[in-house]
Amino acid sequence: MRFKKIASLALLAGVITSSINSHAHRAWLLPASTTLSGESPWVGIDAAVSNDVFHADYHALGLGGVTVTGPKGESVEMHNQAEGKHRSIFDLNLTEEGTYKIAIAMAGLSASWETEDGERRRWPGRGQRPDPAKFDSEVPKEAKNLKVTQSSRRIETFVTAGAPSDDVLAATGVGLELVPVTHPNDLYQGEAAEFRFLIDGKPAKGVEVTILPGGMRYRSSQDAIEVKSDKKGLISVEWPIAGMYFIEAEYADDKAKKPATSRAGTYFATVEVLPQ
Amino acid sequence: MIVFKNVRQVIAAATVCALPQVQAQTLSVDVELPRLSVAEYHKPYVAVWVAKENNQIAAHLAVLYDVEMSGGKGEKWLKDMRQWWRRGGRNLDFPMDGVTGATKGPGTHNLTFASQLSDLAAGNYRLMVEAAREVGGRELIEIPFTWPAKNAVSERVSGSEELGSVALSIEP
Numbered sequence: 384m385r386f387k388k389i390a391s392l393a394l395l396a397g398v399i400t401s402s403i404n405s406h407a408h409r410a411w412l413l414p415a416s417t418t419l420s421g422e423s424p425w426v427g428i429d430a431a432v433s434n435d436v437f438h439a440d441y442h443a444l445g446l447g448g449v450t451v452t453g454p455k456g457e458s459v460e461m462h463n464q465a466e467g468k469h470r471s472i473f474d475l476n477l478t479e480e481g482t483y484k485i486a487i488a489m490a491g492l493s494a495s496w497e498t499e500d501g502e503r504r505r506w507p508g509r510g511q512r513p514d515p516a517k518f519d520s521e522v523p524k525e526a527k528n529l530k531v532t533q534s535s536r537r538i539e540t541f542v543t544a545g546a547p548s549d550d551v552l553a554a555t556g557v558g559l560e561l562v563p564v565t566h567p568n569d570l571y572q573g574e575a576a577e578f579r580f581l582i583d584g585k586p587a588k589g590v591e592v593t594i595l596p597g598g599m600r601y602r603s604s605q606d607a608i609e610v611k612s613d614k615k616g617l618i619s620v621e622w623p624i625a626g627m628y629f630i631e632a633e634y635a636d637d638k639a640k641k642p643a644t645s646r647a648g649t650y651f652a653t654v655e656v657l658p659q
Numbered sequence: 660m661i662v663f664k665n666v667r668q669v670i671a672a673a674t675v676c677a678l679p680q681v682q683a684q685t686l687s688v689d690v691e692l693p694r695l696s697v698a699e700y701h702k703p704y705v706a707v708w709v710a711k712e713n714n715q716i717a718a719h720l721a722v723l724y725d726v727e728m729s730g731g732k733g734e735k736w737l738k739d740m741r742q743w744w745r746r747g748g749r750n751l752d753f754p755m756d757g758v759t760g761a762t763k764g765p766g767t768h769n770l771t772f773a774s775q776l777s778d779l780a781a782g783n784y785r786l787m788v789e790a791a792r793e794v795g796g797r798e799l800i801e802i803p804f805t806w807p808a809k810n811a812v813s814e815r816v817s818g819s820e821e822l823g824s825v826a827l828s829i830e831p
Contacts, residue, residue, distance in 0.1 A: 418738050418741075418744070419735075419738060420734055420735060420736070420737040420738035420744065420748075420749065421731060421732065421733075421734035421735035421736075421737070422730065422731045422732075422734060424735060545749050545750075546749040546750045547749075569745070571745075657741060657745075658741070659742070
């Protein structure tokens with residue numbers, strides 16, 4: 384089953400339930416460059432969780448769930464993987480010209496309910512990896528305040544060798560995803576970019592999007608750009624300054640597939656905006 | 660050096676074989692690269708191209724970079740001429756015959772183009788000159804012009820950092 388396969392990839396899935404609707408910490412992938420020239424260039428990528436985006440000072444992001452997809456849809460090897468105290472690192476050798484997607488994606492079910500004694504229960508338990516096969520046996524069919532949520536979480540970034548290409552940007556149709564109208568490696572200061580959000584492959588209306596410029600340590604406010612997607616799932620952003628930006632998006636509705644009663648998705652991406 | 664030699668060869672070839680109704684006009688560019696008193700000086704990468712009104716590239720005229728570095732290593736910094744890279748440099752294969760050549764030191768360098776512009780449709784354009792220097796800065800100069808020119812054109816714009824005076828002249 385597709386769903387099972389995705390859930391089994393979900394090495395961080397234990398975090399799903401606790402991370403949704405929580406701004407406490409941001410998980411990010413940060414490439415050293417996003418626009419590269421020359422023969423088979425290399426690029427290093429940091430992966431971490433922190434409050435101030437791109438300042439690795441809290442927790443490394445595990446690399447177990449990272450997938451790297453090349454311009455022709457091929458899986459790309461991650462070189463020199465290492466997990467530090469505050470950040471993980473790896474290198475990519477971009478042997479094909481075009482755009483590469485680096486992603487951590489997970490999706491699965493979570494549930495909460497109350498026992499007859501009024502005790503609150505949740506599945507998967509805190510810090511546990513969910514085993515989708517055990518959902519039926521571990522979650523009651525009927526319980527007081529039973530809520531089953533179909534959750535997805537996706538962390539992405541993009542790098543391009545030579546001219547940008549589009550193949551790798553296609554949606555998978557699972558969870559909350561960003562589909563570029565403007566290419567994510569073709570963003571410039573003072574220009575507007577357009578992105579479309581999809582939930583399970585369909586336009587997601589009302590996605591709450593917060594866009595944060597990097598370098599947060601060197602200013603006194605978050606300087607967040609806040610936008611909401613329209614009925615076509617579209618947002619438009621004009622980049623005030625050049626630099627690295629963190630995009631965080633959240634979506635929830637009750638149009639879930641049974642046994643879920645609601646669905647929720649979070650999406651995080653790092654993009655670079657170049658000067659004119 | 661390579662650029663000039665190739666360009667002349669191309670011009671020579673063009674004059675021999677392409678003699679339709681109209682004689683091609685010649686566009687001449689003088690690019691001054693300033694002498695900079697800096698501890699670490701590297702000759703700049705320079706791109707010269709013709710931009711349409713919508714910023715698309717109508718013609719790549721010259722790209723000066725470290726062509727001689729082994730294994731095409733000099734191509735790594737082509738992206739630093741970021742406007743040129745964005746507008747079309749990134750779609751090219753390097754080196755490019757008649758366009759790419761070695762970097763130049765301080766001084767005024769004349770580049771003359773005719774055959775590269777033989778297909779250029781009549782209209783309004785901008786001559787673009789962009790320079791980017793390792794451990795230095797980056798600068799872009801634009802000079803608008805109309806093609807083909809009715810009368811002789813002579814325009815000059817001065818840069819402030821990485822480019823000195825850039826002069827455009829067109830002989831009808």
